[in-house]
Amino acid sequence: MEMPAPDMAVMARRSEIIAALRAIIPGEGVISDPASLRPWESDGLTAYAQVPLVVALPENTAQVAAVLRWCNANGVKVVPRGSGTSLSGGALPLADGVLLGLSRLNQVLDIDYADRVAVVQPGVTNLAITQAVEERGFYYAPDPSSQIACSIGGNVAENSGGVHCLKYGLTTNNVLGVELVLIDGEIVRLGGRQLDPQGLDLLGIVIGSEGLLGVVTEVTVRILPRPETARAVLLGFPSVESAGQCVAEVIGAGIIPAGMEMMDRPAIHAAEAFVNVGYPLDVEALLIVELDGPSAECDYLIDEVAKIAAANGAVTSRVSTNEAERLSFWAGRKAAFPAVGRISPDYFCMDGTIPRRRLPDVLQRMEQLSLAYGLKVANVFHAGDGNLHPLILYDANKPGELAQAEAFGADILRLCVEVGGVLTGEHGVGVEKRDLMPAMFSETDLAHQERVKSAFDPGLLLNPGKVFPLLHRCAEMGRVHVHHGKLPFPELPRF
Amino acid sequence: MLRPSSISELAEAIGTARASGQRLELRGGGSKAGIGQQRETTILSMQGFAGVIDYDPPELVLTAGAATPLAEIEALLAAQGQMLAFDPYDHGRLFGSAEAATLGGVIAAGVSGSRRLSAGAVRDHFLGFRAVSGRGEAFIGGAKVVKNVTGYDLPKLMANSWGRLAALTEVTLKVLPRPRASATIVLPGLSDEAAILAMAQAMGSQAEVAAAAHVPAALCNPALTALRLEGFAPSVQARTQMLLALFKPQGPDVLLEADSAALWDGIRHAAPLAGEGTLWRINVPPTAGAQVTQPLAAMGAYWLYDWAGGLIWLQLPPGADGLAVRAAASAAGGHAVLVRGDGGGLPILHPESPGVAALSARVKAAFDPDGILDPHRFG
Numbered sequence: 001m002e003m004p005a006p007d008m009a010v011m012a013r014r015s016e017i018i019a020a021l022r023a024i025i026p027g028e029g030v031i032s033d034p035a036s037l038r039p040w041e042s043d044g045l046t047a048y049a050q051v052p053l054v055v056a057l058p059e060n061t062a063q064v065a066a067v068l069r070w071c072n073a074n075g076v077k078v079v080p081r082g083s084g085t086s087l088s089g090g091a092l093p094l095a096d097g098v099l100l101g102l103s104r105l106n107q108v109l110d111i112d113y114a115d116r117v118a119v120v121q122p123g124v125t126n127l128a129i130t131q132a133v134e135e136r137g138f139y140y141a142p143d144p145s146s147q148i149a150c151s152i153g154g155n156v157a158e159n160s161g162g163v164h165c166l167k168y169g170l171t172t173n174n175v176l177g178v179e180l181v182l183i184d185g186e187i188v189r190l191g192g193r194q195l196d197p198q199g200l201d202l203l204g205i206v207i208g209s210e211g212l213l214g215v216v217t218e219v220t221v222r223i224l225p226r227p228e229t230a231r232a233v234l235l236g237f238p239s240v241e242s243a244g245q246c247v248a249e250v251i252g253a254g255i256i257p258a259g260m261e262m263m264d265r266p267a268i269h270a271a272e273a274f275v276n277v278g279y280p281l282d283v284e285a286l287l288i289v290e291l292d293g294p295s296a297e298c299d300y301l302i303d304e305v306a307k308i309a310a311a312n313g314a315v316t317s318r319v320s321t322n323e324a325e326r327l328s329f330w331a332g333r334k335a336a337f338p339a340v341g342r343i344s345p346d347y348f349c350m351d352g353t354i355p356r357r358r359l360p361d362v363l364q365r366m367e368q369l370s371l372a373y374g375l376k377v378a379n380v381f382h383a384g385d386g387n388l389h390p391l392i393l394y395d396a397n398k399p400g401e402l403a404q405a406e407a408f409g410a411d412i413l414r415l416c417v418e419v420g421g422v423l424t425g426e427h428g429v430g431v432e433k434r435d436l437m438p439a440m441f442s443e444t445d446l447a448h449q450e451r452v453k454s455a456f457d458p459g460l461l462l463n464p465g466k467v468f469p470l471l472h473r474c475a476e477m478g479r480v481h482v483h484h485g486k487l488p489f490p491e492l493p494r495f
Numbered sequence: 496m497l498r499p500s501s502i503s504e505l506a507e508a509i510g511t512a513r514a515s516g517q518r519l520e521l522r523g524g525g526s527k528a529g530i531g532q533q534r535e536t537t538i539l540s541m542q543g544f545a546g547v548i549d550y551d552p553p554e555l556v557l558t559a560g561a562a563t564p565l566a567e568i569e570a571l572l573a574a575q576g577q578m579l580a581f582d583p584y585d586h587g588r589l590f591g592s593a594e595a596a597t598l599g600g601v602i603a604a605g606v607s608g609s610r611r612l613s614a615g616a617v618r619d620h621f622l623g624f625r626a627v628s629g630r631g632e633a634f635i636g637g638a639k640v641v642k643n644v645t646g647y648d649l650p651k652l653m654a655n656s657w658g659r660l661a662a663l664t665e666v667t668l669k670v671l672p673r674p675r676a677s678a679t680i681v682l683p684g685l686s687d688e689a690a691i692l693a694m695a696q697a698m699g700s701q702a703e704v705a706a707a708a709h710v711p712a713a714l715c716n717p718a719l720t721a722l723r724l725e726g727f728a729p730s731v732q733a734r735t736q737m738l739l740a741l742f743k744p745q746g747p748d749v750l751l752e753a754d755s756a757a758l759w760d761g762i763r764h765a766a767p768l769a770g771e772g773t774l775w776r777i778n779v780p781p782t783a784g785a786q787v788t789q790p791l792a793a794m795g796a797y798w799l800y801d802w803a804g805g806l807i808w809l810q811l812p813p814g815a816d817g818l819a820v821r822a823a824a825s826a827a828g829g830h831a832v833l834v835r836g837d838g839g840g841l842p843i844l845h846p847e848s849p850g851v852a853a854l855s856a857r858v859k860a861a862f863d864p865d866g867i868l869d870p871h872r873f874g
């Protein structure tokens with residue numbers, strides 16, 4: 001992976017740039033000494049590191065606007081950063097760019113229960129929104145497993161999902177408005193507290209734009225009343241096909257569960273060995289289906305799901321009888337990544353989506369690839385929406401294995417596209433899958449997207465080198481690199 | 496009228512128009528032709544792009560030509576126990592003409608009905624497309640799977656763009672299971688303020704209300720506040736009891752299934768507001784609803800609320816000053832679209848703030864640099 005060559009002329013003006021930023025942000029908000037810059041060199045994709053030119057931590061929208069205005073006028077690149085948990089290198093710094101951290105904009109500004117919205121600054125963490133409204137029985141629905149750390153500004157930029165997005169939608173379906181600072185320092189409001197956009201849906205294009213269109217300085221989210229109950233059922237199947245068929249029939253029966261997750265045999269074994277929650281070890285696929293709503297609804301639907309599972313040959317079927325048991329069903333799934341990290345020195349995490357009907361086919365092809373490359377793969381999926389997270393196991397200390405694993409990963413993503421799916425379902429393109437974009441989009445398609453970028457940021461100063469292929473060259477990329485089980489953010493559950 | 500029947504013919508038609516500086520108005524079924532200013536334009540009919548292309552019910556995804564009639568899609572989905580959850584409606588009804596809406600038109604005009612409150616709008620169910628932009632180039636956006644963050648979310652930009660960026664030829668939508676049961680709880684005789692309060696209370700409860708509307712006494716005596724519940728029978732029953740208990744003081748009642756279908760159909764099409772004058776669709780934060788309508792009462796306005804108060808359908812008598820509507824909507828932080836009738840030269844769409852308007856113009860120019868797809872319909 002290459003980043004655009006740094007602009008030496010800008011690097012040479014480093015002290016002038018620092019002075020200008022200090023004039024805008026008083027106090028400790030500008031970090032420039034080499035030792036203090038180190039911790040900012042990577043986001044959640046630690047395979048890539050680059051110490052930024054300087055870090056700026058503004059305290060308010062006015063300072064954000066002033067920094068952007070100055071950078072724009074002086075031709076200096078800017079990389080926005082929330083909590084730095086991106087798994088695609090979206091917040092990877094630039095040697096010749098300002099890393100603009102939004103973490104100090106961390107206030108909940110307003111909560112309106114009657115209109116069911118919360119207005120927050122971008123540095124507020126995803127979980128903190130729920131915590132701010134839970135005393136009144138409300139929550140913010142999208143729940144990436146990084147939710148104790150990731151910021152709502154980062155969620156907006158990545159259009160993040162979570163296990164509950166099958167029923168409750170991604171970030172884009174739960175955000176009503178943002179305040180956005182454009183690269184020239186202009187502050188615009190897109191959307192608001194009402195439901196529909198006024199003219200062109202610019203809010204819709206900003207969400208998921210990976211920090212390339214503007215800096216989000218305020219977010220208005222929808223909050224929902226917490227469902228009365230939630231219950232889960234744990235289902236074991238003798239084959240991945242039968243588990244896949246069960247998923248299709250649950251949905252075919254008109255049931256949209258709150259969450260529906262699948263693990264294959266290697267993932268089940270790794271998880272059970274790690275957390276010991278009683279997963280069946282003699283099955284090829286495990287499904288966790290969660291239902292929520294009034295208890296009458298949960299009881300009814302759990303029965304329906306169990307019947308469908310039985311008809312599809314489920315050999316294990318356990319219904320959670322209390323909250324502790326429900327959480328224990330999830331514990332293994334949530335620990336799947338670190339569990340795999342224990343059985344293999346290294347692994348890559350992929351994030352493609354496929355049409356669900358192609359699942360057995362894709363798994364079979366993945367197994368063939370696995371044999372051909374001589375590398376094992378463990379699979380966890382958001383089964384309800386076809387979002388796959390294959391984990392490729394390898395050992396970076398064995399000569400050539402890293403390159404093999406990379407090639408394997410790229411083959412998997414190409415396979416996803418080939419069967420009608422996409423490169424990324426929730427982690428974003430970032431730098432990681434940037435060079436695979438031509439597998440999905442033609443030059444004309446990409447040009448239409450890039451002109452949107454230019455409409456917002458004509459000088460291409462915001463987060464350059466992300467999302468769009470630099471030279472449209474084919475790269476063997478597209479995974480999260482994990483070395484010796486040392487994941488970034490080890491304290492977070494993994495999806 | 497131009498009638499391309501392939502992507503290459505469409506690209507050529509737009510390319511030719513571009514070269515000659517001729518403006519084009521995209522048309523699906525023409526159900527919304529009555530919206531917008533009087534205009535002389537060349538119509539580019541999209542009728543050549545009709546028909547279902549792929550539909551696999553358990554996948555929850557449907558792909559069809561943009562000019563496929565909405566009615567055809569709804570019938571196809573219903574036969575499989577599914578639906579377009581954003582509850583689209585046909586503007587033909589609003590203009591007293593035949594039903595003619597197409598899927599592409601519904602998307603381009605951002606048409607969502609009562610269930611939008613709980614299930615999201617067109618934009619939330621629009622996954623991917625093929626199109627020819629105002630540059631005369633064929634391109635795609637989004638994809639055919641329900642979960643995708645690869646590249647910019649161009650479908651969001653196309654929804655509600657009124658055909659001013661590109662001509663959609665093929666669209667992919669997320670579909671959802673049709674609820675197996677439903678019930679409508681009605682509260683009679685509430686004032687606007689009390690109704691909006693009650694709807695907020697219902698939305699904040701665990702009853703998972705699918706739709707909430709209020710028809711004031713001026714249109715229906717006594718006034719009617721309606722709360723719709725949908726889902727599996729045991730769940731709908733439990734939640735019905737929940738709402739009956741919550742609203743005991745208001746004397747709630749449960750509507751019969753048949754009456755309930757007619758009621759929601761009428762609300763979705765603003766049926767009580769048919770007739771003379773101008774018809775406005777006003778979008779505001781839900782609890783601001785009553786504050787928007789109050790100053791307009793003296794002008795002879797009639798209205799009803801959907802989306803728990805967040806959507807107001809409002810009718811003004813002929814000749815009444817539409818600027819007052821815009822002012823009231825703006826004051827509440829929302830916006831108002833003139834759907835039917837002569838606004839005395841007012842722009843159809845609510846004017847944006849200068850910064851947003853400039854940004855929108857740049858985005859529009861990115862897809863349609865010569866303004867070919869802007870037939871002076873919106874001023």
Ligand SMILES: Cc1cc2nc3c(=O)[nH]c(=O)nc-3n(C[C@H](O)[C@H](O)[C@H](O)COP(=O)(O)OP(=O)(O)OC[C@H]3O[C@@H](n4cnc5c(N)ncnc54)[C@H](O)[C@@H]3O)c2cc1C
Nearest residue numbers: 082083084085086090145146151153154155157161211216
């Ligand atoms: C352990 C772990 C588990 C995860 N699980 C999930 C999951 O379940 N689902 C999921 O979808 N993702 C998941 N992620 C990925 C990640 O947490 C999300 O992408 C998250 O939204 C990133 O938020 P952040 O604040 O850390 O953003 P950062 O990593 O700091 O930045 C991400 C991108 O957003 C941009 N950005 C950040 N803030 C702003 C702003 N205010 N304005 C404009 N642009 C901005 C950056 O430039 C960058 O492109 C996981 C990550 C980890 C480490």
